[in-house]
C-alpha cells in the first residue's frame with residue numbers, strides 16, 4: 001500500500017514536470033530492487049523496481065540479495081565429516097575444520113606384528129621378533145646345505161624354526177687328481193676335507209725334464225724276435241732299445257736322420273738284430289751321433305722299414321742317450 005502511494009506521488013510529480021515543460025535530457029540509472037530507473041538529473045523515474053539479485057544459501061549464509069541484503073530462509077549448515085585418527089571434523093562442502101584429529105589408538109607391537117591402530121589399522125615400525133634363548137638343532141648343516149633348528153619364543157611361546165647356515169667347504173692341500181703325462185697336462189685340486197668335493201683346481205704341465213722321465217718310464221724292453229716277427233702288433237708301442245750305431249743316413253725322412261743300429265752283442269760286439277731308428281735333427285744335441293756309438297733309444301715302434309731291400313724294424317726316437325764309444 002505504501003509503495004503504491006509512493007508511485008502515485010512520483011507519477012504526479014512526473015506529470016507536473018511534463019506539464020511544466022521540463023526539457024531534461026534524462027540520464028537514467030538502472031532500476032534496482034529498491035527503486036525504479038531514475039534520472040540522475042531530474043529525478044524522474046521510469047517503470048517499476050527490479051527483482052532481487054539472489055545469491056544461493058551456503059553453509060553459513062541464507063539465500064540473500066546482493067543488492068539490498070534481504071534474506072530468505074536459513075543457512076544450509078555444514079555437512080560435517082566426523083573426525084578420524086589423522087583428520088579433524090571437516091565440512092565436506094566448504095572444508096571448514098573444527099576441533100582436532102582424534103589420534104591413533106595404538107596397540108603395542110608383538111613378536112610378529114608391528115604397532116597397529118585399533119581404529120584405522122594403520123601400522124608403524126617393525127614387529128619385535130621372537131625372543132629365542134635356546135635353539136635345538138633338528139637338521140645338521142653340511143658344507144653346502146643349511147640345517148634347521150627349533151626354539152621356543154620366551155615372549156609368545158611359539159615354537160619357531162630357524163635356519164642354520166651351511167658350514168662351507170674346508171679345503172685341504174693341493175693334490176694331483178689327474179696325473180700329467182708326456183702327452184697331456186694334468187690337474188691339481190684342493191678337495192674339501194669334510195665332504196671330498198673339489199673346491200679349487202688348476203691345470204699343470206710336466207717340465208721338460210719330467211716329461212722325459214715320464215716318457216722313458218713308459219718305454220718297455222721288448223724282445224727283438226717278437227718285434228721282428230709280428231711288427232704290426234707293436235706299431236705305436238713305446239719301447240727302449242740299446243745298440244751300436246753301424247750306419248748313418250743323415251736327413252733321410254722329413255728332417256730326420258736315419259741310423260741303423262745292431263741291438264744284440266755277441267762276444268762283446270754288436271752285430272745282430274738290426275733296427276732302423278729315426279731321430280729328428282732338431283733333437284740331436286750339440287754332439288752328433290757317430291758310427292760305433294753305443295746308444296740307448298726311447299721311442300715309438302713303427303713296423304718295418306724297407307731300405308735297399310733290407311726290411312728291419314723301425315723306431316721313431318723321442319729321447320736317446322749315448323753311453324759309450326768304441
Ligand SMILES: [Zn+2]
Pocket residue numbers: 024025026027039040041042043044
Ligand atoms: Zn531527467
Ligand SMILES: [Zn+2]
Pocket residue numbers: 033034051052053065066067068069070
Ligand atoms: Zn534486494
Ligand SMILES: [Zn+2]
Pocket residue numbers: 059060077078079091092093094095096
Ligand atoms: Zn561448510
Ligand SMILES: [Zn+2]
Pocket residue numbers: 085086103104105117118119120121122
Ligand atoms: Zn588410527
Ligand SMILES: [Zn+2]
Pocket residue numbers: 111112129130131153154155156157158
Ligand atoms: Zn614370540
Ligand SMILES: [Zn+2]
Pocket residue numbers: 143144168169170192193194195196197
Ligand atoms: Zn665340503
